[in-house]
Amino acid sequence: MTDDRHVAEQSIAEALRSLGSSELGLTSAQAGHRLQEYGPNRLAEIAQEARWRRLLREFTHFFAIILWIAAGLALFAETRSPGQGMWQLGIAILAVILVNGLFAYWQEHRAGRAIDALRELLPQQVKVMRDGQMLTLASAQLVPGDVILLEAGDNVPADCRLLTAQDLRVDASTLTGESLPQARSAAADPEHDLVLERRNLLLAGTALVSGEGRAVVFATGMQTEFGQIARLTQTASKSESHLQEEIRRLSRLVALLASGLGLVFFGVGLALELPFWASLMFAIGIIVANVPEGLMPTVTLSLAMATQRMARRHALIRHLPAVETLGATTVICTDKTGTITQNRMTVRQFYLDGRVQDAASASSGPAERQLLRNAALCHSLKVGQREGQAVWQGDPMELALAEFGRRALDCSDLKLLGMIAFDADRRRMSVTVELDGQRWLFCKGAPEVVLPLCDCLEHEGQVCPLAESDRLAFEQAQQAMADRGLRVLAFACKRLDPDAPPAEQGLTLSGLIGLHDPPRPGVAEAIGRCQAAGIRVIMVTGDHPHTAVAIAREIGLVRSEHPRVILGESLRGMAAAQLQTLLESPELLFARVSAEQKALVVNALKHKGEIVAVTGDGVNDAPALKSAHIGIAMGLSGTDVAKSAADMILLDDHFASIVNAIEEGRAVFENLRKFLTYILTSNIPELVPYLVYVLLGVPLPLTIIQMLAVDLGTDLLPALALGAERPDAAVMQRPPRPAAERLLSWGVLARAYLWLGPMQAVISLFVFFLVLQQGRWQWGAALGAHEPLYLQATTACLAAIVAAQVVNVFVCRHPSAPAWSFSLRSNRLLWLGVGVEIALLLLIVYSPPGQWLFSTAGFDPALWWLIGALAVLVGLAEEGRKWLFRRWRPRQQAGGSRD
Template sequence: AIGILVANVPEGLLPTVTLSLAMATQRMAKRNALVRHLPAVETLGSTTVICSDKTGTLTQNRMTVQQVFYSGTVRSAEAHGFDDNAIPLLRTAEYCHNLKRGNRNGQATWLGDPMEIALLTFAKGIRDFGEGTMVSEIPFDSDRRRMSVVIEHEGQRWLYCKGAPEAVLPLCVGTELDGRHDVLDDATRQRISAAQEGMADRGLRVLALAHRQLRGDAPPSESELVFSGLVGFRDPPRPEVPEAMARCHSAGIKVIMVTGDHPHTALAIARDIGLVNTENPTIIPGEALRRMTPAQVQIALDSPEILFTRVTAEQKMLVVQALKNKGEIVAVTGDGVNDAPALKAAHIGIAMGISGTDVAKEAADMVLLDDNFASIVNAIEEGRAVFENIRKFLTYILTSNIPELIPYLAFVLFRIPLPLTIIQILAVDLGTDMLPALALGAERPDPDLMKMPPRPANERLLSWPLIARAYLWLGLLQAAVAMSAFFFVLHLGHWNYGDVLDKAAPLYLQATTACLAAIVMAQMINVFVCRHPRQPALSRFTPRNNLLLLGLGVELTLILLIVYTPVGNRLFGTLAFPSTVWPVILLLALGFGAFEELRKLILRRR
């Protein structure tokens, strides 16, 4: 009873699974994906949808001013051709920020948002209006979509405002041209909107700038502003993203852009990176999303290509919840404090390591060390590999349970000497099998892994095909190998059926030792056939695994120590058998591998 119990419990499984997950997190960290929660490694592999930010994740977050609009004209941001009518625009660009002075690599520099750095650099490169003192600030938030500062300059107080054109233009009542103020009429507003859409169509991120002079001690108010102009920023896509996007498509993973940018800007970038390939993708602005019912959102999410633009953190959360209600496994990126609820709600929350806030990182399951979308795809590949690797070493470990169990059943049913002792079972489960199983857990991703669709969320790790292969095929073959070696040694010692052997008899010790050695040798072959469920054991498609060779070396060393050293004999109840038995064991083990390779060949041809 104890023998059957020990044979059926894979004692080495728990440490192997844990170490396999830990090794996967180390590989992910080398690919710039830092996993904070160990179970997230496995969940990554079943991801079906990625909701990704645009700026800094799909793009490089290296802003440069490309175009400006003032005095009714769109102009290049070159340092020439700016007249006095550009002064309001340049003054707002220079002062409307909350950057701080700092040092980087021993040089003085500005620290803060890359967009504000680009805006300040552009303004100072054309005309520097001197230092101003910040009196107060109305900070940016995702609902207002703008920020303002009050600056004291040359004895006067000015309010400078920048933000999304939709958020700033309704607050403007006039423009400044040739030093005089004009009313901002409908015709001018239409020209501004046309200029904005033209910039956005080129993939530029557009900001509207406005200002007003504050009289006396009047409190700052974002009202009755004077329109200064528009600024268009170029933020180029990351060069790795188009390939990562193609890998997502081939892997059956849907990517949804969720951004606060203008729809035209988002669409232009989406086309550049291969996220959108059709003429009419679904684009849902945040205002339209706010008015939609949960059912309407779920229907909209059925679109093959969909972008959410001008969304708030709350609306981002709604998208995540709708996807979860549809049964999707959702990964979401975020960097701000407001993104924390969406990161928590997602199956996999992914925070930005460079631009992300501490709150976002605490809420996330994974942190991107380089803020790069391609690192998410690499992490998903590793997550898929972990699931497959666990299945590989599950097959490997469970296979040896049958040759450990059969000797006890044969002992009871057929009244033969016990072919394997309990301590010898533990020698396999906690000794010789451990390192090769870990090596299978450290296998690099299969080249075709990202060409398959995500596995179903309800798919069990221990599936019936795996159990059938391990127990009813490989296990029975390996049991035949072990029992053949056992009876071969008894035959050499002229044992006859019905003879009773003392547990200390040399022939009995040699026979059990041969049975143990046969299991170990068959497991050495088994570790190769378990590397892939269909490909040949020595396929050129199977990546090299140096840890596997190390594991096999340790496994062989351990069995030799158990067979040939006095300490091994005393601890495990073994005794060296005749050297003529080794070729028989080796041929039996190779035959075991040949039968499995034949099964794979039949499976491939089907």
């Protein structure tokens, strides 16, 4: 007779039998068959915005609406005053909208796919029993009947029924809304009817806060409780970053400016008694000239390329706007173990019988036996497979201790009975074992936590009372070992009575063990780069203060004799104002800090106006990661919960990768300014011809169609190339920019509108009038719109603007460094853009279709030499300005002034 009860109501044996599984899990063949039957263990994709809606959005943003209005006015004007070129203008503006919209959509789609591909670098992993062995597989391969192993910090990948549980607590707030962790056990639970309330179930979407357990999967994918409510509980809403807010503000500002100038020129034309439709055409031209059509695709391209460069430098960005926020980072709160250090621990020294000894001198004699047994047995390591052999897997510190102590495991009868798992608040762990027929409790943890639990001391193999002088000697030994940069743990044990519960009291102190975790290569250089870039680095660690200071000195984070070291317990009773004042200390370390206290530090820094990046790897780090501006999780050692809460994941857990990511983030903002400088520069030589035409009564030097040729064709790719520039060497030699700094600064406006733009306007008008003078045009004489001389003159004006922009794209690569300081191979897209720009110009000037569409005509080839020389002259003038700026700025800084 089949058992139709829920697995939560069944015994462990009954649950395994009903799922066709066993304590050793499934075979590979069974798992493969069930994967085909049930499908991958993943949620169905939440319905996203339809592609046609996303495409439509590219044609309905603020810039596009302005252009739609301009095109509509032009086409309407053609019906009222035919033969004025209005229909060509309208078609050209529609082409601008179409090309820009399609390119922006393609770029956003490409960036989204790139981000999705990068996320696949870190699929959720889970330990699974297959064919009687423990394997690590992607959670998507789980099937009902799989037996999995979970520990503190893991996300639960599917709905499971517990088989074993040790001090297991789970955060089920994603399903129940209850923020307090809930205990779980393996016993059958027939009392609760609701699945969410059953105490022997672990449900997908929840997370283990403490303890560990073994469970059998009974539901995967959309069949889980989480899957059934996912569409109702998940949202795609995202908060705006500073860059998104700035782009939106800039878009409205530029669009309103363009519309305002268009209305002004329309009014000026009417005031000078120009025909109504001619004035309207000029107004439309002014609007189109001032709208930076490539802004949105450039922003997306710049962020996407920076994200891909970051991934190559071992930093995975989970949210695209976080790239730019990184560039404003002013403070990094970093862990020590695994980020600053290699997380490859080795036992260096131990303290026993009143003296500190080197690890190499340890033997398995009676004096060292209990200490070594404790090191070998008190751990939460698991047996895994590597190259067909059984190996221990788990925390590097416990691996080092197990290796150090295994020589003392000379017993034939050893059985693990239970575990009191490590907890961030208790800062210790214990195991109970049956050893040669006797029950023992072995405990390890921070010395200041373990010593108060001890009332005896093991000395030369004998147990004696623990005197106050012994406690003082242990504390002095701990400090001496920590001063050498060692991580120090205390070890204690006691023999348990057969019926006594395992209690961490009345222990016998065995000794201390000091482990060395060397700094990662390159960390010292990364710290130096942060200091040069004006970024504070604050170490926030759970380690001993002396160990933290020793490592900080080794990497150059601390240089003074007496840095400020704050213990976590001091933060509990500290007022907010005290903490914020404390954070002004030039050299500051936080030691023995819990995750809750870490979040306090992060929030205090935010209240001081700092842009904070914080690292974390544990489940308890999630609040700090979420509250920071940039949460950074460890990709190798980090828990699933930490990765879910983070904005960035370090694929190599290396501190230097954080600094590289900040460098890329700074480059994004700088690149967008380069782009703006470049495209805004051409606005002036496009505007000035209208002023000359209206005020001086000369033929119009540049037609609207030719102006669109610059905006739509020749300028677009070089501008995008500037948005994809790699970080320059000096970007990390400057202090962080203020978080509220405007993208369109006065410096950008002055350089584009008051310097580069006017120079381009002068040379383009000079060439225009030179062609007219060579054609014997007389001042005040009328020229028809299709006369060869007029076509040649406007074409020369257009060519001069484009040639000047070819030079401008190189001088815009940096606002103060000379153009020749950049490698010619560092930006291949730049050369592609320049090549396309020149090719388009030649097609416009010499090809029959180009001449017909843009009203151009070929001019004297000898004029190209003059145009090229004038364009180079503009570049030399800009380089001269840079040279003066470089000479003036050191003097200004020496005089104590600020810019």
